[in-house]
Amino acid sequence: MSVAQRNNVKISGRGTRPILFSHGYGCDQNMWRFVAPAFEVDYKVVLFDHVGAGKSDLSAFSKTKYNTLAGYAQDVIEICDELNLRDVTFVGHSVSSMIGVLAAVQRPDLFHSLVLVGPSPRYVNDGAYVGGFERKEIEGLLEMVDSNYLGWAAAITPAIMGNKDRPELAKELENSFCQTDPAIGKFFARVTFLSDNRADLAKIHIPTLVLQCSEDIIAPTCVGEFVHREIANSEIVYMKATGHCPNLSAPEETVAAIQSFLGQHRSSESAAHGRG
Numbered sequence: 537m538s539v540a541q542r543n544n545v546k547i548s549g550r551g552t553r554p555i556l557f558s559h560g561y562g563c564d565q566n567m568w569r570f571v572a573p574a575f576e577v578d579y580k581v582v583l584f585d586h587v588g589a590g591k592s593d594l595s596a597f598s599k600t601k602y603n604t605l606a607g608y609a610q611d612v613i614e615i616c617d618e619l620n621l622r623d624v625t626f627v628g629h630s631v632s633s634m635i636g637v638l639a640a641v642q643r644p645d646l647f648h649s650l651v652l653v654g655p656s657p658r659y660v661n662d663g664a665y666v667g668g669f670e671r672k673e674i675e676g677l678l679e680m681v682d683s684n685y686l687g688w689a690a691a692i693t694p695a696i697m698g699n700k701d702r703p704e705l706a707k708e709l710e711n712s713f714c715q716t717d718p719a720i721g722k723f724f725a726r727v728t729f730l731s732d733n734r735a736d737l738a739k740i741h742i743p744t745l746v747l748q749c750s751e752d753i754i755a756p757t758c759v760g761e762f763v764h765r766e767i768a769n770s771e772i773v774y775m776k777a778t779g780h781c782p783n784l785s786a787p788e789e790t791v792a793a794i795q796s797f798l799g800q801h802r803s804s805e806s807a808a809h810g811r812g
Contacts, residue, residue, distance in 0.1 A: 539618040543584040544591040549576035554621040560630030562713035564590025570787035588720035609638035627651040649743040656755040657733040689713035698779025737766035744770035745797040
């Protein structure tokens with residue numbers, strides 16, 4: 537089976553410059569359906585499902601490979617290599633932000649820029665570092681995931697999504713969580729919430745955009761600001777969007793922020809080449 541088949545890769549768009557969208561925990565590529573089409577005029581748009589999500593090949597899931605986020609980053613690299621993608625803009629939501637960071641650290645030759653939507657390099661508070669959760673809170677969350685995955689999904693998705701006045705958004709997220717194989721969902725939850733990628737941020741040297749939502753309980757503002765400080769060549773945009781999933785709740789604002797960032801960096805490249 538090819539990498540493209542394994543990860544259910546879908547390609548669209550009329551451009552040649554690739555933009556690769558990577559979904560968050562409990563989701564699949566469908567979560568980008570309000571964002572990705574806006575880039576089809578100028579880019580080659582690449583969507584995929586992480587192994588264990590969506591229509592990926594579930595038989596490819598390995599606890600050994602996916603015991604850390606590095607396994608998912610390796611998949612991103614393999615997708616780029618198989619499709620011969622270079623100069624890639626990687627757009628990662630939530631945990632996929634750090635997957636993109638790891639891929640770019642390992643293979644900087646593949647990537648032009650990173651867009652990190654609601655990133656968190658570590659969810660657990662650690663000394664002066666505020667990740668948003670105490671260790672006991674994360675342990676309690678993971679215990680609930682293990683004992684009642686579907687009940688946990690129903691309980692946590694409204695808080696993740698925010699936007700209490702739009703309950704249909706939380707319901708969609710809950711349905712997405714519930715479509716994930718529970719055994720894989722439980723395993724990936726532990727990998728996600730116990731990961732620590734703070735030291736990897738300083739290894740990024742390509743243009744990076746941090747999109748920070750308001751009232752995000754999963755990745756609070758102080759976390760986005762930490763990511764921004766640690767990545768030298770980065771900028772942060774504070775979004776009006778609330779909750780953790782602006783790709784669903786505020787796609788227009790999300791698209792505008794990404795387009796502005798890419799337009800700025802592509803323009804500066806063109807100017808530099810012109811001077812040369």
